Amino acid sequence: MAYFDNAATSFPKPNKVYDSIMKAMKEYGANPGRSGHKLALKLGREIFKTRELLADLFNIKDPMNLIFTFNGTQSLNIGIKGILKKGDHVITTSMEHNSVLRPIKAMEKEGVEVSIIKGDPVGRINPKDIEKKIRKNTKLIAITHISNMTGTIMPIEEIGRIARAKGIYFLVDAAQSAGVYQIDVERMNIDILAFPGHKSLLGPQGTGGLYIREGLEVKELYQGGTGSTSYELEQPDMLPDRYESGTLNGPGIVGLGAGVEYILKRGMDNIRKHEEELTSHFIEELTKIESVKLYGPLDLKEQGAVVSINIGDKDSSEISFILDQNYDIEVRPGLHCAPMAHKTIGTLEQGTVRFSFGPFNTHEEIELAIKAVREISKEL
Amino acid sequence: MAYFDNAATSFPKPNKVYDSIMKAMKEYGANPGRSGHKLALKLGREIFKTRELLADLFNIKDPMNLIFTFNGTQSLNIGIKGILKKGDHVITTSMEHNSVLRPIKAMEKEGVEVSIIKGDPVGRINPKDIEKKIRKNTKLIAITHISNMTGTIMPIEEIGRIARAKGIYFLVDAAQSAGVYQIDVERMNIDILAFPGHKSLLGPQGTGGLYIREGLEVKELYQGGTGSTSYELEQPDMLPDRYESGTLNGPGIVGLGAGVEYILKRGMDNIRKHEEELTSHFIEELTKIESVKLYGPLDLKEQGAVVSINIGDKDSSEISFILDQNYDIEVRPGLHCAPMAHKTIGTLEQGTVRFSFGPFNTHEEIELAIKAVREISKEL
Numbered sequence: 001m002a003y004f005d006n007a008a009t010s011f012p013k014p015n016k017v018y019d020s021i022m023k024a025m026k027e028y029g030a031n032p033g034r035s036g037h038k039l040a041l042k043l044g045r046e047i048f049k050t051r052e053l054l055a056d057l058f059n060i061k062d063p064m065n066l067i068f069t070f071n072g073t074q075s076l077n078i079g080i081k082g083i084l085k086k087g088d089h090v091i092t093t094s095m096e097h098n099s100v101l102r103p104i105k106a107m108e109k110e111g112v113e114v115s116i117i118k119g120d121p122v123g124r125i126n127p128k129d130i131e132k133k134i135r136k137n138t139k140l141i142a143i144t145h146i147s148n149m150t151g152t153i154m155p156i157e158e159i160g161r162i163a164r165a166k167g168i169y170f171l172v173d174a175a176q177s178a179g180v181y182q183i184d185v186e187r188m189n190i191d192i193l194a195f196p197g198h199k200s201l202l203g204p205q206g207t208g209g210l211y212i213r214e215g216l217e218v219k220e221l222y223q224g225g226t227g228s229t230s231y232e233l234e235q236p237d238m239l240p241d242r243y244e245s246g247t248l249n250g251p252g253i254v255g256l257g258a259g260v261e262y263i264l265k266r267g268m269d270n271i272r273k274h275e276e277e278l279t280s281h282f283i284e285e286l287t288k289i290e291s292v293k294l295y296g297p298l299d300l301k302e303q304g305a306v307v308s309i310n311i312g313d314k315d316s317s318e319i320s321f322i323l324d325q326n327y328d329i330e331v332r333p334g335l336h337c338a339p340m341a342h343k344t345i346g347t348l349e350q351g352t353v354r355f356s357f358g359p360f361n362t363h364e365e366i367e368l369a370i371k372a373v374r375e376i377s378k379e380l
Numbered sequence: 381m382a383y384f385d386n387a388a389t390s391f392p393k394p395n396k397v398y399d400s401i402m403k404a405m406k407e408y409g410a411n412p413g414r415s416g417h418k419l420a421l422k423l424g425r426e427i428f429k430t431r432e433l434l435a436d437l438f439n440i441k442d443p444m445n446l447i448f449t450f451n452g453t454q455s456l457n458i459g460i461k462g463i464l465k466k467g468d469h470v471i472t473t474s475m476e477h478n479s480v481l482r483p484i485k486a487m488e489k490e491g492v493e494v495s496i497i498k499g500d501p502v503g504r505i506n507p508k509d510i511e512k513k514i515r516k517n518t519k520l521i522a523i524t525h526i527s528n529m530t531g532t533i534m535p536i537e538e539i540g541r542i543a544r545a546k547g548i549y550f551l552v553d554a555a556q557s558a559g560v561y562q563i564d565v566e567r568m569n570i571d572i573l574a575f576p577g578h579k580s581l582l583g584p585q586g587t588g589g590l591y592i593r594e595g596l597e598v599k600e601l602y603q604g605g606t607g608s609t610s611y612e613l614e615q616p617d618m619l620p621d622r623y624e625s626g627t628l629n630g631p632g633i634v635g636l637g638a639g640v641e642y643i644l645k646r647g648m649d650n651i652r653k654h655e656e657e658l659t660s661h662f663i664e665e666l667t668k669i670e671s672v673k674l675y676g677p678l679d680l681k682e683q684g685a686v687v688s689i690n691i692g693d694k695d696s697s698e699i700s701f702i703l704d705q706n707y708d709i710e711v712r713p714g715l716h717c718a719p720m721a722h723k724t725i726g727t728l729e730q731g732t733v734r735f736s737f738g739p740f741n742t743h744e745e746i747e748l749a750i751k752a753v754r755e756i757s758k759e760l
Contacts, residue, residue, distance in 0.1 A: 003410070003419070005410060005411065005416075005417065005419075005420070008410070008411035008413060008420075008627075009409065009410060009411040009627060011409045011410055011419070012406065012409065013405065013409070018402060018405055018406060021401075021405075022398060022402060025393065025398055025401075025584060026392065026398060029389065029391045029392065029393070029584075029585070030383070030385060030388070030389060030391055030710070031385065031388035031389040031585075033388060033712075033717075036385075036712065037385065037700065037703075037704040037710035037711065037712075038704055038710065039383070039385075039391070039710055040385070040388075040710075040712075070450035070451075070454075070586060070629065071450075071626035071627045071628075072626060072627075073602065073604035073605065073625045073626025073627075074450075074602060074625075074626060076604065077601075077602035077603065077604065077625075081602070097604075097605055098603075098604055098605040098606075098610065098613070099603075099604035099605050099625065099626060101613050102603035102604055102605075102613060102614065102615050102625070103602065103603045103604065105603070105613045105614060106603050106615065196626075196627065198627060204405060204409075204629075204631060204632075205409070205411075205627055205628065205629050205630045205631060205632070206450060206586035206587075206628075206629025206630075206631075206632045207586075208626075221457075221601055221602065222453065222454060222457035222461070222483065222601065223457065223478075223479075223482035223483045223485070223486050224453035224456065224457065224477075224478055224479035224482055224483065224717075225453065225477055225478040225479050225482075225717030226478075226717075227717070230478065230714065230715040230716070230717045230718075230719060231715055231719045231722075231728065232719065233478070233481050233482060233485045233719065233720070234482065234485060235482050235486065245453045245454075245457075245479065245482070246451035246452060246453025246454060246479060246576075246588075247388075247389060247451045247452075247453075247576065247578060247585055248451075248585065248586075249450065249584075249585050249586025249629065249632070250585045250586075251584060251585060251586075252584075252585065252586045252629070252632070320417065323417075324417040324418055330410070330417035330418065330419055330420075331417065332413075332416065332417075332420075334610065335610040335611055336610070337413075337604075337605030337606075337607070337610045338610075339610060339611045339612065339613065340613070348611065
């Protein structure tokens with residue numbers, strides 16, 4: 001089997017991830033919370049270790065500004081809805097996932113003004129287009145680092161400079177980049193960084209994270225027991241407690257830490273280089289097949305390990321079904337929860353067949369995929 | 381080691397829970413979402429199986445009304461904040477956890493009126509006190525099934541009858557009961573049932589659930605990709621999608637299903653009977669120790685497997701520390717995130733030492749605990 005759905009969730013995970021989750025569950029699967037006994041303290045320490053690892057990875061000064069959530073969508077909702085108020089203006093792009101667009105659309109109903117910058121036909125966003133839309137009440141610029149549909153890498157460093165110069169908060173959705181591409185919240189002027197734990201960071205499902213710059217007022221989305229100031233009926237102000245109500249996914253976070261350790265050991269640059277090699281060879285060979293249409297920049301400087309294609313005018317679901325049934329190749333068809341991105345590149349009806357590569361994909365698997373696409377395109 | 385912190389999270393889990401999580405992660409750890417390939421479909425089916433198991437357990441007619449969240453706190457926040465609007469009145473009790481009280485306090489700031497019914501000195505709530513507080517604008521009654529601090533079992537069936545008769549929505553926090561005590565949303569007139577997956581349901585951390593009665597309008601707390609109506613920028617209305625944005629904790633939910641299967645196989649009544657035997661013996665023996673003060677009804681008809689105690693006027697943290705260090709007994713000290721409950725029973729300063737028992741605790745462990753408390757109370 002060849003699994004090319006890593007943009008949805010990475011599979012498999014490093015063995016260390018499986019092992020560390022089991023060890024946490026079986027040996028110290030307690031509830032950290034306040035003070036507590038040996039097992040609770042042990043899990044609390046391990047959770048903090050993951051917090052530190054992620055803070056290091058993204059150059060976050062204080063690990064306490066790194067909040068654990070349960071998926072990237074929750075991180076984005078806290079970041080977006082916690083900062084925008086009636087009368088504020090937010091700038092985002094047509095290349096966003098619904099996890100950015102839907103919360104913003106919900107805020108629009110509550111009186112937030114919204115500007116959506118349209119990408120070019122390969123999904124690129126021009127920072128100047130963002131700059132032009134800035135108004136007096138612009139509070140936030142929210143953009144994905146890498147499109148989950150075309151793989152387009154966005155110029156976030158340049159956009160971050162614009163945001164900082166204008167005193168506007170800058171939110172980056174790192175769903176497709178965290179763990180493979182360099183993210184430095186200081187250098188890139190990122191105020192809010194949202195990411196899932198189960199994609200390129202190689203952690204398990206049920207994990208996610210959110211960085212909130214020190215001093216930035218972001219309202220929490222839900223309240224509850226935090227194990228801190230338990231005598232108070234009001235949610236505590238301190239980080240990360242304010243945003244971490246209720247029991248965390250303790251063993252999951254331990255597994256996420258093991259995922260980050262795997263990345264650090266193998267080297268993020270090495271992983272990216274490996275994925276780039278697979279991607280560029282795949283693009284190169286598919287470009288030669290006449291009936292195959294490829295989307296995105298198709299240039300590794302501007303595209304991550306996500307390649308969306310179509311074969312002729314066939315429905316993307318049909319192609320994906322054939323790949324699965326006849327070749328044991330697992331891809332994702334359809335709209336990829338990014339309707340405006342499809343409108344941008346003109347695939348709102350057909351959808352796309354998305355191949356997304358991960359650190360455990362091999363050159364042999366890529367050859368198998370190329371052969372399969374070649375055969376299908378001949379038959380159809 | 382004797383682990384008596386099951387009210388925080390059950391430990392250990394049945395072996396089947398560990399095994400099924402690993403199998404899901406290693407063999408089909410894909411992302412269900414929309415349509416999809418073999419692995420995604422397999423995980424989707426397994427998640428639905430857990431949905432059906434839980435629906436059966438709580439007598440929920442349609443499994444699609446059972447929503448997966450990531451902990452009990454998130455379930456409670458959706459249930460409470462999704463239903464209350466400015467001008468509404470909510471009735472709750474002094475025995476609630478902060479996961480109920482803090483969201484309600486946050487809503488109070490937004491113009492929701494709040495009545496808090498005080499428990500008696502052993503934590504009991506009189507349904508008549510609730511009935512007296514009902515006003516024209518009372519929209520919701522929110523109450524825990526079993527206090528996480530005194531173990532007091534609340535008369536939810538009677539309160540449910542009152543709520544239904546008056547046309548008021550009835551929310552039950554089943555954090556300490558789901559999986560051990562009978563919960564029938566039909567018979568008990570429960571409109572919203574919130575529960576964690578990692579306590580008595582024996583699933584892993586990072587799982588929780590929420591039942592919302594058919595036709596009840598509850599606003600979702602966050603929006604995002606749902607894998608359904610991906611072409612729409614608005615959150616879909618259908619259940620469970622509306623409340624399940626982003627990637628679920630797939631393998632965790634599979635593990636939760638295995639937990640429920642364990643309960644069904646061993647028999648929920650058998651588990652409860654086992655816990656009742658441990659609890660009643662523990663209470664009986666501790667009552668004989670002069671300096672020990674026990675809280676709660678101390679009658680198994682009115683108390684779950686949670687026993688809060690103090691020894692003399694010693695700080696609860698000190699006692700818990702001694703139990704951990706000298707006896708390898710893991711309990712939880714302090715306020716248990718339920719400040720008003722402590723005020724109700726008069727332990728806001730001292731806190732309590734909480735013993736909470738689970739299906740894997742043994743009579744030998746209880747004897748060890750009794751012996752330890754006896755020794756400590758002599759020494760102090």
